[in-house]
Amino acid sequence: MNIINLKNKRGQMRVIETIIASFIIVAALSFFSIFAVSPPSPGYEMTDLEKTGYSALHDLDQQGLLTPLIYQPRWNDTRAILKMTMANDVYFNLTVKKLDGSVSNAGFPILFGDSNTFEEAKNVASITYCLVGTGSYDPRILVLELTRG
Numbered sequence: 555m556n557i558i559n560l561k562n563k564r565g566q567m568r569v570i571e572t573i574i575a576s577f578i579i580v581a582a583l584s585f586f587s588i589f590a591v592s593p594p595s596p597g598y599e600m601t602d603l604e605k606t607g608y609s610a611l612h613d614l615d616q617q618g619l620l621t622p623l624i625y626q627p628r629w630n631d632t633r634a635i636l637k638m639t640m641a642n643d644v645y646f647n648l649t650v651k652k653l654d655g656s657v658s659n660a661g662f663p664i665l666f667g668d669s670n671t672f673e674e675a676k677n678v679a680s681i682t683y684c685l686v687g688t689g690s691y692d693p694r695i696l697v698l699e700l701t702r703g
């Protein structure tokens with residue numbers, strides 16, 4: 555009888571060891587999954603940049619700052635305000651177009667970052683924003699390109 559009891563106790567210990575080992579494995583996997591950082595998704599990055607750019611232009615327009623900057627061509631002030639509005643790691647390129655497609659700020663780039671930044675960037679978001687004008691109907695189309703540096 556002693557031999558049978560001894561075998562039963564050994565069998566029970568094996569089951570208990572297996573259960574404890576499975577708990578340890580599950581705990582280790584859940585611990586490492588908490589600290590695992592997934593790489594940023596290009597789709598998420600583009601959506602985030604588009605929201606940032608649209609929000610910046612919309613907020614400036616709602617505050618009444620964007621229309622005077624664009625219609626009384628103050629390109630340096632426009633660049634400075636956009637630079638203050640955006641995060642430090644966001645580079646931008648703003649092009650102001652008239653309704654006929656001609657560029658209003660030709661020769662005066664409203665740019666933060668190097669022009670090569672946009673050519674070499676993996677993700678460049680483009681936002682189109684329209685201003686109607688003051689008094690008469692004279693719309694301007696703002697094309698804002700954004701990328702992270």
